[in-house]
Amino acid sequence: LGVVTAYEGASAEDIETRITKTLENQLSPLPNIKEVSSISDENFSVISLRFEWGTNLDEAANDVRQSLDFAQERLPEDAERPILVKFDLSMMPILFFGITAEKSYPKLRDIVDEQFADPLKRLPGVAMTLILGGLTREIQVEVDRKRLEAYHLPIDHLVRTLAAENITQPAGNLKVGLTDYILRVPGEFRKVEEIGQVVIGQSRGGSPIYLKDVAEIEDSFKDIDRRVRIGRRQGLLVMVQKQSGANTVTVADRVKKALPQIVAGLPEDVEVATVMDTSLFIKRSIRNLTETLLFALLFVMIVVWLFLREFRCSFIICLTIPFSLIVAFVVLYILGYTINVMSLSALVIAVGMVVDDAIVVYENSYRHYEKEGESKREASIFGTSEVGVAVRAATFTLMAIFFPVMFVPGITGIMFRELSLVIIIVLGASLVGAFTRTPMLASRRIPLPSIADDRKSIVSKLRGASERAFLSLEGAYRSLLRWSLGHRRSVIVSATLLFIGSLVVASQIGTEFMPTMDSGEIYGYIELPTGTRIEKTDQVMSRIESLMEAGIPEAEVIFARSGVSESGVGAFMGRRSDVNTILVGARLVPKGERERSDADVAQDLRRQIGALPGVKTIDFTQDDFMQRMMTGGVKPVQVEIYGDDIAATDSVALKVREILDKVPGLTDVIISRQPGKPELWLEVDREKAASLGLNMSQISNAVRTQFYGKTATQYREGGEEYDTFVRLREQDRTSRDDVLNAVVMTPFGELVPVRNFATIREEMGPLTIQRKDQIRVVNVGGGLYRRSLGDVVGDIKEGLKEIQTPPG
Template identity: 35%
Template sequence: MRLPEIAVRRSISMIMVFIAFIGFGIFSLSQLGLDLFPKLEFPQIVIVSMMRGTGPEEMERLVTDVLEESVSQVMNLKNIESTSGSGSSVIFAEFEWGTDMNQAEIDIRNALDLYEDQLPEDVTDPMVIALDPSLSPIMFLSFSSDVLNEAELRYLIENDIEPLINRIDGVGSTMTRGGIEEQINVDVNPIILSEQGLSLSQLVGALSSVREDVPAGDFSFNGTYMNMKVETAFHSLEEIGRLVVGQNAGMPVQLQNVASIYRGYKDIKSIVRVDGSSSVVMVVFRRADANTVNVCGRVVDSLSEIDDSFGSAFSSSIVFSQADFINKSIMNLADTGLIALVVASLVLLFFLRSWRTSLVVAISIPVSVILCFIALRLFDITLNLISLSGLVLAVGMLVDNSIVVLENIFRHREMGQSPQQASIAATEEVGMAITASTLTTIVVFLPILFVPGITGMMFRDMSLTISFTIIMSLFVALTLVPLLASKTKNLVSSHKKGSIAHKHSLKMDGVLEKYKALLQKALTRKKLVILGTAVLLVISLLVMQTIPREFMEQPDMGFISLNAERTFGTDLESTDSTANVIEMQLRELLGEDLQSMYVKVGQEGGMEAVMGDVGPNQMSFMMRLCDVTDREKSVSAYKDEIRNMLDEMPDIQYDMEKSSQMMMGSSNAVEITLYGDDLEELRSVAEQIGVELSSIPGTKEVTTSIDAHSTELSFVPGYVQLAMRGLSPAFVSGELSTAFQGAPATFYREIDDEFDVVVRLAPEFRDSQEDFRAFTIAGMPLDGLGTFVERIASPEIARRNQSRVASIFCAVSGRSLGDVAKDVDVMMDTLDTRGMRFEVGGQTSDMKETLLFLGLAVIVAALLVYMVMAGQFESLLEPFIIILTIPMALIGVIWTLFITGTTISVTSLIGIVLLAGIVVNNGIVLIDYANRLRADGMDIVNAIVTSGVTRFRPILMTALTTILALAPLALGLGEGSEMWAPMAISVMGGLTVATALTLFLVPCLYVVLGSHKRFAKFSRKFQTDDKN
């Protein structure tokens, strides 16, 4: 027995199967994780090395050069980018998409080990970090207190609260920012130190030797066994002061003789405010394999328990939680899916005029979706914006197969067959046609899976979700629909004469008669219909050239991130004054739409050296707005207003794009990379490009990576003078670093508290450049040991593929990215770059590459659809006729995008790919039935007219359910829906025109080509050869 016959004749067994599947589906749904985007493995690895007191050029020469040389030998490497700063070297190794990143990380570690002996002794071991979405913070937690000072609050959060948060399942790491930290200061008097004949390195060495109590072994005395240790740890500040650090004239010199020892504070490197008040903020990161929503929920629960445990010591609040946007977006898409379900059901009820019949078809939607959850669980796909949007897109298509089956069952019932016979015979009759239709919808997603880069990875979940759902709908159409139809006696209710339903039926009959007349008229003017459609296609393709192009729409997440900086070298206090002004202006601009604002001035280093710029001139602002439905302006509109505000501040550079891209490819809209060896020449040409770029309409936030510069004071040692005193340049460098930056020498414990002990000059001896010049080493001022040279230096040196580079980048607003990209290409072709090589990249490059591959994906999808249809019809002619609806559907896509002002982007092109699999389905059903009628002896014209009239209602129903079900998504209402509006608009416009073409153009082509002897002979030849 075939599948429909099994379902009808063994109905109880089949119902039990569906109940079991639905149970598994609901269980699978409960196990699916919620996330913002699919699980992605980014092909990037970061290598970070630190060396205190080393300038950018020295870091480049001594560290970055060596590390880049080692990394460059690793397989599948695409690009190497590095930044050498003061005391830091950060290298980004980018690999080809699809590379096994676990193996790549091992290869990099092995390569670094081979070059380890070529690095300076003072450099830290290179830290290798694989980039992934878990490096983006998922939560910002704010802590404030009325009873604790800033140092006490910071200590409490860092030592008591942070460990509790880190123990939460799924939390990867945390960072605490803001407040002030305590330390033990050893402020040295350089005059007394020189009189005693000692050096700072001797003090650091003496303190470093006293760290922990040292075990002395196990001993047994007279049968008593005991452990012994040598107590060396300090128990009080007085003990630190009594430490002997050297001798002078045979007398011991204690630390307190040359320095003041007291409990003080670390130098403040950053200031944090939340909603205008000083605060301590904890940044929470998740593990790479953890679910964002679940982790955020556990942190919120734990935070509530912590608040109860610590009473009134502090108050906490959530500044930012990624789970909020994820939950709102998922719920919004789920609501959109429910609306689509209701709309599709109403369309069915309108056409079928019976709630029983409509219910039989409509039930296929929730059942198919629930069964799809089983596949999602098996393939480890989470419920995210991509996969859930795939479900929403599929809702309108899930009834297509069921409509065709039920319409055919109704026709067989009218022929006098019993409910069971009609259900079996009708389903088997159209079984191959709907199977082919399902295959054509699925195969269009194969090319998307092979699109390189972030696009292919992102939309894999959508492709699989739609495919799984449509396969399930086919299974439902072949089993559950005929089963339910066989149990429904009155499949279509009879309506009394004069009733609304009866009048509706008469109107539908009238519509069919009008369609039949129009189709017959079109068939008498076949060439005019075909030529007119071809001309309209050509005009549409010309109109398409005027439609703006974008890479990918950014969803309105309700957050604005702003990074700004003052001139390099600006101190923290001055930067904070500027930040206060910007903060006040932002509050005034955003008004009641602002829910909270996080402000950070300066940077504390650490991982921030990897994620962004470090320095006291840096400012970061993060603003959380109210829900998009509760405000009149979008995030994009507010960004434009903020840009206008900041453009009036001449000393400020800023960007709002890097922190808002959610790792969706390149962060800069336009990025021009200039290659050269001379830093000054690079700066000069980069500034010139920046000026020209600013003049292009639509460019915003134009900045260059090399425009900042600082005055560097270099000490050039006299090697004879040093040799006469037994000194080395390395020793001088160490003394200077300790004197003016400070050196952590040991730590001091007090009960459960632990503090760094930092050696440095007393503040009054390290306050000016004169103090620097007067600093004595071995009894000799620096002036006597060498010379000082002042010069302009870059605070950072950037490189790409082992060559120095300068990057010029900008955001785009008010114009399409494609139009700006064209102007940039023209600008760079005419600009004198003094022979320097350049590349234009950023999102412009990503857009060109991705749109090219997606354009090819559309062509490949059409070929695959043709191959599937050729296999079904065993003909080359009929598939050729049907496949012509794909380019003709572009007419609807182009004009819909043009009229609605929607750009051509990744999402709209994916809509066209999806359209290629949808638009042919109605043509398959139409021609399949026409071929059956011709096989029964009917002539070609009457066969296609009868097929058109018979299939008119199911074609119209399947098209309208898909089109109207996409309407909520096309409107782009609610969080996260902006990304999918272009896709829905493309499908709606294309399917509307394609439906009309299926009903009129396909019959004309069918008659013209089917009647042409050469085409008909060509098609029959293949069929005959196959039979022989």
Template identity: 35%
Template sequence: VAENIRKGLPEIEAALPPGVEIETAFDSSTYVKRSIRETLQTLGIAAILVVIIIFLALRNVRATLIPGLAIPVSIISAFAVMFFLGFSINTFTLLALILAIGLVVDDAIVVLENAYRHQEELVEDPTAAARDGTREIAFAVIATTVSLVAVFSPLAFLQGTTGRLFNEFGVALAGAVIVSSFVALSFTPMLCARILRVPKSHGPVFQTFERGFEGLATGYNTALAWALRHRWIIIGGAVGALVVAVVTFRALEREFVPDEDRGWFLSFIQAPEGSTVEFTDQYQRRVEAILAETEDVDLYFSIVGGFVPVNQGLVFSMLTDWSERDRSTQDVIGELFPQYFGIPGVQAFAFAPSPIGGFGKPVQFVVQHPNFDSLIGGMERFRSRAGAIPGLINLDIDLKVNKPELTVSYQRDRAEDLGVSVEAIGATLETMLGGRRVSTFTRDNKLYDVVVQMRPEERATPSDMSGLYVRGREGGLINLDQVATVAEDIGPSALLHYNRVRSYTLDASLTPELVLGEAIDSLRAAAAEVLPPGSSNSLAGESRELEDSGTALYFAFVLALIVVYMVLAAQFESLIHPFTVLMAVPLAVSGALVTLFVMKSTLNLYSQIGMILLIGLASKNSILLVEYANQLKAKGLASIEAVLEAGRIRLRPILMTSVATIAGASPIALGLSAGSESRIPLGLVIVGGVLVSTVLTLFLVPVVYVLLDALQAKLSRRTETPSLAQTVEA
């Protein structure tokens, strides 16, 4: 849209009168284009990191090429899915594809590693190794894909702002994962049969890495054997991790979305009620003078009146390019705050609107009371109490009880004696002061209104109303003072309602030290202290979105767990093994919460979405272990021997896929693109959750598998024993 406007500007400018110029005063597309361009660069960086990780793990160019080709095939196919669904290329769909890079190679890595093992350990020819290795691992690939898609499915049904933001995110990510599973089960085996070869001898670098991995595998096998002998210690450690998660969850601060440096901010000016445009403009120019002297402010444009009342003004300020400044938007606003505060006569403050959209402040706290007098009676007390909350700045209440007004009181008895009606008094005031259209006339084929009204200088002060006259019973003129009194007073500029109840809204900005969730909790505590009985409160704007999104995402998390459990139960044809697989999820969530706490991040929209994604990401490793242990048990191995062998065989693909996922999410966690500050928590959740769950899952899942298998065997023996006894008796 912005590009089309720029193309049309020369034609519009040519039609303007001489001396009139068009300049770009504000352009939000600058941030959008910069963000998308740098997100695409992040996409490339993630792909390169993943390929490097694969090469370091395999130390073979041919082997690296096979899963490496899964990246462009899956990502391009995901673009095709987005095209047919009518999605656009935006920061959320690109964010999904960045995460997808670490996921689409997972299935290809698992298939490749198994085919390579069949060539190296079982000494099969490439074609047979590709066929048998893929057949052996196909169930695990399908199970991981279906579980990931099942996790994303609740995201597609979220409502409100959260749903609008992440519908395309979930669908794009699920589309890429589905395509990657087809690639892993068709394209990857073909490449393994054609180009994958196990060298007869390896170089010193390969041997060094291989000895290191063999040492790691031996150490893991020894540690796993110890864990299986001391199962309840491992279970206790898992319970301890859950306790840490609960404590950390309570300690983390909550907000809707973190602040973003979008390269612009707003300045708001509020003059006293009843101020003229000229008065407001006089003080707004002082704000403009401050902005003109502020470093890193590139340009600004100012509005007085217009779509806001005449006693209010707005200034849109654009900052210089991100590459040309070291300060963020919040740093610039912090510099302006004391200067604006020093302007007498008006209230002026600067703030950066919410990254999600809109121009409101983050804190919007609504107070309601059915009685208007009680409502305004506690308003100033609440405002003073809210002003004492540290970190809450630029407080304002939309209900202004300071608008000058004139109250005309009708003296009924005297007016009745003189024959003056209320209607006559009202019509006189309306005509003389407000103006009334009494007729029309036509001139040069144009219709004009005839409006009767006193001259401005004759109605400038309230005392001028004493010079008005009305007609009495016999047509005589009677002075307005004889039948009515006029009193000066103040009243509300508007009567506001929220859910059909009289209300006002306190809005405020936040300093970096205070997050939105803590601010809302503090305001609720203050409201309980000072508001009169019968008052209620609610939230609006970004504050409401924080509350609604939290509830919706917690519901989506639980729903995703249930859906994944049902999908895995159908695939494994068991109610026990899905529970074993999902034991990795609490560990992943624990790791994610601890990572957020250590990095001083918050629980917000992005980090909660990351928690939902962790259900599928953490389940992948468990599925690889449990599925192969089931295969070995079917061949006659006992449970302990089966999980020991499954751990040895599946250690390499688990580590490779986990490190690839971490590498794909690392650019997001590092915040490498413009305005990426808000998306950093999502990257931290994935990196921390996958890292911790990978390490702990390698021990907890085998232990739980053995315990549940023993419990299942005991229950089976109990059900078989009565049946056998009944048969002998018969």
């Protein structure tokens, strides 16, 4: 479970102190909590709650909601209500659409919301859609500070007045004659122009002071602190998420089927492109596994025929394969499983084992018929009963190997439970078939090749040649067996040495949790120096897009996004967003149509982007959304450093990074806590402030409203709500003197400049503060490129032995 809390305009340390710690203290005592981790970023607090395996998340979510209700009273007034997010691997995004426009761009977000996202939400299986980017309408009230001071009014008074003037309230009912009237006082603004006509006070001469006298009211858009482009055209992204339990491929196909009709209703200049489609990877994986399964069936039949050299025998034995597969499909259907990568992998693994029992039973029945001179019926009965115990023991031994896997807890159990179940079902079905169908068919169809036939047809000649070859092989084996029995000590010593040698070789084989897969998509995160403005970030992003167009001919679609996250959910997956961060991505053509893998494409692009001036860090670690959600954004290789002292932990993190940079096969080494962002601290003299009747809350709220702004009320139009945002105009908030010239209303009705009781000093604050189990933590991690996880981790452990960690 996750908890996201937005507190716009706050630094990472403010978020940690005022929101994250408050919520952690309330949530940590909950039952079955295994781990509490958090990220305090600018504007957002993100807390991840991991529970013990088997915990009922619905009940846990109810406990979390109750704790959040208790904590709400302790949060800042301007902070938004914490949002509880339930992360389910089955609910991960399945589609990303990139939507671009030229003339319609100013209204693109509203167009997409009403004409694109809403129809998608109504499709069966679609849980939600999320729009990223675009312009959001906002009614901006830009206040002229000098005029406001001239009328002796504080900016907080404007906020309160607007909220009080924009209200519609029922006032009861009135019975007149036979009619019962409902009294209603309609006071909401009907037009934007009415906002400027609000009376905010009276002049000394008694004339009314209107809002338009001290401020400019503009029907505009929220400040643009993010950019989104698809194919180098400005636009936005739409994420589609399926419902829990819904089939990814079915829902994605349903969405794509409805897409042409939805797109037809959009304006002509609006274009839609599919940026990411997880169903394509699933379809390709299933198609490849299906082809592998068919080839496996073919090769098994060929091998069986080569050894038995009789079509009728091969047919009887190979009938075990479809019978076992049909049984497996029936059981999967009854248990509610699907045909997926794991179930098909199990069939591929088991298809070679299902014929073993039938081969042993049939071969022994054939021997009784040919060598013992028994009838077909007798040969089938006695041949089967003779090897019955051995066949059952062999099959049950194989089943016993996979049976414990079904009870493995955690994500490993989720991944391999179905695989082991399918293999057990297929082996059980093959055992039943070997003891029933195989002897029944053998009692009727056992052939006995005649010597005369061996001299006629080509097939007969091939059979004779192969028979002589197998007899020679049997003779060689008999000689080897005779020698082994006569030299037992040599055999035992050789086997022991071979076993020891295999252990030595096994220790040299690399280890990793998940193999590297070519998903046909690449994603990269680029960071510029801290404090870089969004305009400069956008310029660098444009240059990166040019590199991608020229350097990735395999790309079908490219996209780029920079700036601040709108939801903060990305922090759950280990991704930080700020005005100096860039996300780029590309969807590649199918693997068979390109020479380079997605990792090779990312590696080449990494080198090109690294040569650009101003680029600080690059992260092209290739993983998918499922892996991100499974690990909470943890990189394939990560070192955690605990400690509340920021300077000390940062020093250790730099030493760890130096070690990781030297490890072969480790790329994109990044420290999670980046150098601080420049901050201006307003140092308040508490004694002077107290003498004026002011406290820290009054001062901070007044300064925040003037420079960041405050939503005074909601303007409603056409069934939609838009923020009415109040703050000083831009020319009154451009320098340090503007901060010191900001005024605060005292309880005595006097406007006092901030410079009378405060000074400004420049500091550096951390961009992101991570915590784990209520302790600050710094992560140093990187991605893998053409080297196994186990080998990389071994080198890192050796390097970390050289680091001396300070106390605490």
